[in-house]
Amino acid sequence: MDLVSTNQQQQLIAQQSNEWTEEQQILLGQKNILSEDVLRKYNLAGQLAQTGLAYVETLLLESLNEDIDSNTNSGMSVGEISRAGTRFLQSLIQGISSIQKKEEGEERGLAHPVRIEKAGFVDGVAPDHGDSFQGGFLSDNDIVKVVIGVHIDGYTAEVAHTVVVKDYAKYKASHEDKQQEMPVQGRPADAVCAAYLASEALVALLGLTVSVNGTDSQALLGGAGEVTGRHIRKLVETVAKAFKVQVVPGSRVRRIRRFLAGQDNIVVEQDLDRKCVEWDEENQELEQELEVSAAAASAVTEKSEEQKSIESKYQAFIESRDMKDDGVRVLPGEVWLVDIQMAGGPQSPKGRIVRRTFQGYDESGIIPPPTIYSRDVSVKYDLRLANARALLGQVNSNASVFPFTLSQVVLTPSKSSAAENSNAVKIIPAELRAAKLGVKELVNHHMFVPHPISVAVWEPASLTISSSKGAKDDSLPVAREMSTVVLVPASVHPEGHGEVLRLTGGSVTGQPAYVHSKYQIEDADILKLLELVQDNRFGIRVRTVQPASEKEALAVVGAANAPAQDDDAME
Template identity: 30%
Template structure:
């Protein structure tokens, strides 16, 4: 159901407010500089406390709160007249098989410290006047007491890191080619007369890289256009109109699964009780879906100048010996005792609350938070943390406030005023377990607790496997490590390609080694794109936002206070 707004307001929100003018680009750049600087700050905290032993290891909750405070402090130092500014994505530290969402409060029992060999993805975001820069970067925790690791990370996790990093860098280069179509590698073009960067081209490149490194693209990975206040923060809450982007789900693994379904010894057929694998026609008995607002993702789009994209690629290694499905477990981290810590305010909902604590919490959220995700710590009087004051005392005050806010949280979530963001993890389900599952509801089955857009109810349509049946298979799944890289890229007609977050000039990837290498016809195109990025004279010009000089920022703040 579309929101009832006038055509004039629609034109203002979706078109005029998304023109990549110099003023808008400046806001994007500042948001990008903040995300870059915060990532550098968090990596330095992890290095000092875990690798160099300069400080007692910070817990995940402490690191998340320090990072969030860092972002909010920098946001407050500029654009004083802009009301809508702040944290676009709370800092999450997703460990090993976690995909996204792990950002514990200080009071949570699931609060953990990292161990050597852990794969940790730092995810964060910042917005200035609704213009958003998101960032995710995967690092490896190595043994303490070392100024540098003695050797690279090996095995499946290393394959995933290589694949996700290479795919992200390649897609960013492809997006830059949208401003210089003549530099698109000919091997990627089916028709040389039509030189455009399309969604199908992006999918082909990422799929090929994943296959070359024996990895699966984790569902929820995407390359999507973002706009003012529309950066994917409310996915699963509202359906974004005129969505533009490539989205990967379980269905993208289905064809490969079917090719690998016949074992040489016939064990798959024997275990499932079937001698033949029946394939269901997903269009049979279903009317064509009318979608005038283009809410369902499709690869049939062209990347254009003046747009901003997020490149969010997640990879997980595949078992060499046994075929299977890589899927997402939205069990909210119950196996770790993790609680909901990140919430979205559904502004379309309005309810009368009974409890005083609930009314106070709702009032604070409506007053201080935007449409972006938030945590209970954000509405504490002690947030953001002040580096000039006693840190332990401030943490204790925030911890006390969070305990009080939790008394009113339940009613707010029950009334659907706050929508909790799940802690997603990655699971590998063997194919033999998938083939055992009967689906009596066929193409009409769906998961009421996790509703999908029309036409996307079936994660595995050819096998007739519904979302609800797939959810029951999670008990047979085993955790699999995930590597994730996310960058935000602005394609300005005047300033060129501006990489707001990420980039190897600013952040070098962790030391890993993979036994695989890129293969197939796409390999030449990837190498050609990498050469173009390194060619400063005739190649692709990608301007990366750099880490801010914090001493200059502090001096500027002192001058303004005087």
């Protein structure tokens, strides 16, 4: 049974380019129409991602102990935590595949290796065995972003969540010490609150398309009748302004398809009805320059032609951006990724947040090399090295078009764990050594695209976009929240109402971090959206996929190395 009616199917396919090939119509059109089978795959991907996130959050809670301090560096490093999380997810996927029957040709795997990014890191932090850069160790009150992705047959559930790491031994009350745990405050708290509330409000905004009270919907959308990119951009920037933070370039709210979950820097999506509201660095720079110039021009009582032209250019830029955003229309039956990053930069002088390649903590000039890669399937080359050919085959089998680390595709979880226990810095498994020898040829010929380790830095308005000042500093507080949602229409829901099926995030795995900001949201429309999500009777209906229990997860992981069973351990 299809979950989207025939008319809705035709409406969705009608959006697509008439120039698509028959294969594109099947893979990008028909394969993305919601059906019971497609929804089952999304559900399973969501549950695996949620379970992985819950596991990593547990590791973060255990990463500090009574003995840890800035001198001993005891506990698990960021690299060790990320690799442990990736191994756990691989075992989950392998175990569930041994328990549940797969369709012929169905792929299952990670849509993204586990990343652990603290403070100002924004991309690429998934250190591998033997890397000199292991992401550092965690300390009390560190702001940490966890990023995870899982796909079932290309149907993807991705999640990111910001956690505040606490050394709870520090706050244990005793007769001698009555010190109590205090929430994180200041710029980190502002960023965390902004990212969390913007993400939650966006889930509600998207939900207006399928679960609405007519009067509330019309009022919240300004009579527009549908959710557009302009509503999305306005909401995010209003929240950022309320908390006096900035949206980090790379943030986006976009529709996703099977095998197209956001990796558009690798998979070409021209003419594929790409729906996306994004905050990119180039446009943010241009907007700020025009805004500053227009403000100066507007302060002049008698304007020259040049000053009038400056004001006109700024107005034209805004109108052009709004027109583009208006072309992004959210429809029932679609799957959307909400991915918002906020950074708490200085309040003055005028400036912006930019992304820069991490240069390392010292002045050695040795930039930590990337450890995450993606396969560019459009590039073909006759490889010379046997190691490169072997690695390409393993990536094609185990990673498809999704980002990966070398150990993820060449090592089994058990071999990876054995390497971890031996001494990851000094002893590298032979398979991984061979992969590291082969990856250079694949990168040189653009078959693999590396994801550099990146940080968010503050750039005063006087500096040009090419500046790398601050790229060695990871202290800028950045928070990130990412959820994947399916917009199930009311006309075909079994209970007769529309519903947002939230694959990732939510109250169990995505609880807000313990912070306190002196700022708050005052915008009535955003507050109303947040209120409607909590209204179970007449508001926006959100059903969240829950993680497996610890018992269920252990059973599935155990099944990874056990004979196939008949009963499902995760449903």
